[in-house]
Amino acid sequence: MKDSFIAISIFSLAIAIIIGSWLISNGSNDKKVQFVHEETSDLEKNKEKQLLTQSEFR
Known part of the structure; x- marks a missing residue:
């Protein structure tokens, strides 16, 4: 009986570790996608604010 209890434990x-790592990896993937979207929107905002191009500035 004790042997089966240890095996079940x-x-x-193992199942808890697998599920936990799966949840952590899904969470980090969502943050990466969100970070990429934020980075792209920042670039678009910077393009709108730019008054002169590099060649015009020289």
Whole structure:
């Protein structure tokens, strides 16, 4: 009985680690996508604010 309890405990721990790492990886992927969208919108804002091009400035 004790052997089966240990086996079930190890199996449960393995499943919990797999699910936890899967959730963490999904969370970080969502943040990367959000970061890319924020970076693109910042670039678009900077283009709108630019008054002179590089060649016009010289």
